[in-house]
Amino acid sequence: MQDPEAPAVVERALRHYLSCDLAIQPSRSPVVMCIGTDRSTGDSLGPLVGSTLVELGIPGDLVLGTLDEPVHAANLSDAIRRVTVTYPRPYVIAVDACLGRLESVGAIVISKGPVKPGTGVNKDLPAVGDLHITGIVNVGGYMEYLVLQNTRLSLVFRMAKTIACGLVPALLGVIEKPYGQGHR
Secondary structure, X not given: OOOOOHHHHHHHHHHHHHHHHHHHOOOOEEEEEEEOOOOOHHHOHXXXXXXXXXXXXXXXXXXEOOOOOOEOOOOHHHHHHHHHHHOOOXXXXXXXEEEEOHHHOOOEEEEEOOEOOOHHHOOOOOOEOOEEEEEEEEEXXXXXXXHHHOOOHHHHHHHHHHHHHHHHHHHHXXXXXXXXXXXX
């Protein structure tokens, strides 16, 4: 996770997915849903990314889930509903923390399709996203809530900066082009 090239790698992957997906469906508006809570260090990745995106100039109406207004288990369904009402054809990029194997801690995974929040802590929450970014913040498999509470903030913060620094140029490249016609 200390790789200085990591933000550029994240940016390239996101530009690839966004340019392919939004070129095929140009009327879709990109929206970033950053899932998690600031009440658990390991689960704060999403809100940290959301706040950083807004600080770096991404319009606030394109970002749901910040440290001040997190999207978490209790309000996830409402946030999904709000996106579908606000944007006729949203292209949702979901950002969430996850638990994984020891050798994967610190990895950032970008994949097409939805993320299933809460899986690592056995919560049944709705899947969200056309594209998702997950950061493996700690080891899973045993006492997940305690593991999330005891995750190093420095790791989560570095991962959030890497994701946000990759997302900003990729998003600006899309919302400044005619793709984002639905952008408000």
